[in-house]
Amino acid sequence: MDNEYKIPNHVAIILDGNGRWAKKRGLKRSMGHKAGFDTLKKLSKYIFKKGVKTLSIFAFSTENFKRNKEEVDYLMDLLVGKFREILKQNNNTKILFSGRRTNLRDDVLNALEQMEEETKNNTECVLNVCFNYGGKTDIVDAAKKIAEDYKNNLIDINDLDEEKFGKYLYNSIPDIDLLIRTSGEIRISNFMLFQSAYAEMYFPETLFPDFKEKDFDVALDVYNKRDRRFGGVK
Ligand code: FPP
Numbered sequence: 001m002d003n004e005y006k007i008p009n010h011v012a013i014i015l016d017g018n019g020r021w022a023k024k025r026g027l028k029r030s031m032g033h034k035a036g037f038d039t040l041k042k043l044s045k046y047i048f049k050k051g052v053k054t055l056s057i058f059a060f061s062t063e064n065f066k067r068n069k070e071e072v073d074y075l076m077d078l079l080v081g082k083f084r085e086i087l088k089q090n091n092n093t094k095i096l097f098s099g100r101r102t103n104l105r106d107d108v109l110n111a112l113e114q115m116e117e118e119t120k121n122n123t124e125c126v127l128n129v130c131f132n133y134g135g136k137t138d139i140v141d142a143a144k145k146i147a148e149d150y151k152n153n154l155i156d157i158n159d160l161d162e163e164k165f166g167k168y169l170y171n172s173i174p175d176i177d178l179l180i181r182t183s184g185e186i187r188i189s190n191f192m193l194f195q196s197a198y199a200e201m202y203f204p205e206t207l208f209p210d211f212k213e214k215d216f217d218v219a220l221d222v223y224n225k226r227d228r229r230f231g232g233v234k
Contacts, residue, residue, distance in 0.1 A: 006224055008177035011047060012056040012199070014191055015040065017183030017207030024207075030074040035209035037078055041086050046213045048090055048125045050220070054173055056128040058191050062100065062137060079131065080111045087115060092124035098170040099133035100141070128173055135193035142168035169194060178223045182208040200226045 015036055022032030040057065047055050060075055087095060097112040104112075112131060145168045149155045155164075166172055176192060176199040184205040188196060202219050204211070227234065 005220075007051040007220070008200075008223055009052070010054040010056065010174050010176050010178075010195075011052050012058075012176045012179045012192055012196070014058045014179075014181035014189065015208045016181055016185055018209060020183065021207040021209045029071050032209060033071075033075055033078060037082060039209050039211060041089065043211065043213065043216060044086055044127060045089055047216060048093065050216075052125070054126040054128060056098070056130060056173070056176065056192060056195075058130045058133065058189075060099075060131045060133070061190065062132055062134040063190070065103070065132075076105055076108050080107050083111065083115070083129075086127070087119065090125070090127065092122045093119060094122040094126045095119045096126060096128045096171045096173070097131060098128055098138070099131045100137060101132075104132055126173065128171060130191070133170075133191075135188075135190045138169050138192070139194055141170070166194065175199070178202065178219065180204070180219055182206050182211050198228070198230050200228065 018032035018036040019029045020032070021035060022029050025031075044055060044057075059079070064075070065072060087093065095112075095115040095118075097116050101109060108131075112129065142165065146155065146160070146165070150157060173195065176196045179188070179192075179196050179199040180202045181188065182204055184203065186203045188201075200223055202222050204215060204219070206215055
């Protein structure tokens with residue numbers, strides 16, 4: 001059975017290279033994000049069709065607020081105006097929003113919370129949208145919630161273990177099996193630090209707008225060649 005082709009349960013993608021994709025074509029950075037969105041739409045459909053149950057995407061980091069206002073506004077508008085297209089095509093998908101709910105425009109927060117509410121009973125697969133997200137803040141905010149529960153006598157600190165800690169994160173989701181970062185950058189840039197503890201990592205050179213279904217197939221082949229031991233011996 002060990003030779004069976006494995007489909008990772010949880011895939012996470014750092015969608016990188018939109019800006020360089022646009023620059024290469026003499027376009028504005030926002031056009032790179034538009035092309036990235038179109039890629040994400042097709043790719044998410046394909047990834048779920050392949051049997052992946054959870055897909056996490058790094059759509060906007062807390063640090064991305066350092067970009068100029070025009071670019072930040074474009075990304076916010078994209079989320080409010082277009083993200084539902086992804087929902088419509090991926091039937092029975094539950095949307096989760098991972099990130100700080102402060103400092104976001106009202107319409108952005110409403111769009112994310114509405115999509116979460118509307119899809120909360122969906123069971124086929126999960127699309128975890130990391131927006132205004134940072135891996136360190138995810139852990140720090142969890143620690144604050146734990147301290148609050150401790151103060152109110154709701155938890156016994158001696159009972160706290162990795163599994164229980166994980167439930168205090170923005171969302172309680174399984175560990176990442178395959179983490180992909182496009183565009184050739186080899187770092188995880190504060191993305192899902194707790195959940196990527198044993199993730200297999202793959203760093204293709206392709207810029208995100210060019211990352212198509214066939215490129216995901218290559219990622220799956222790479223994943224299947226990895227020997228996952230989780231610290232043990234085989
Ligand atoms: C990083 O590329 C990409 C982002 C900061 C945004 C990713 C967003 C999408 C793919 C669109 C879908 C998401 C939303 C908001 C609906 P970069 O701009 O850092 O590229 P560069 O490193 O080449 O400059």
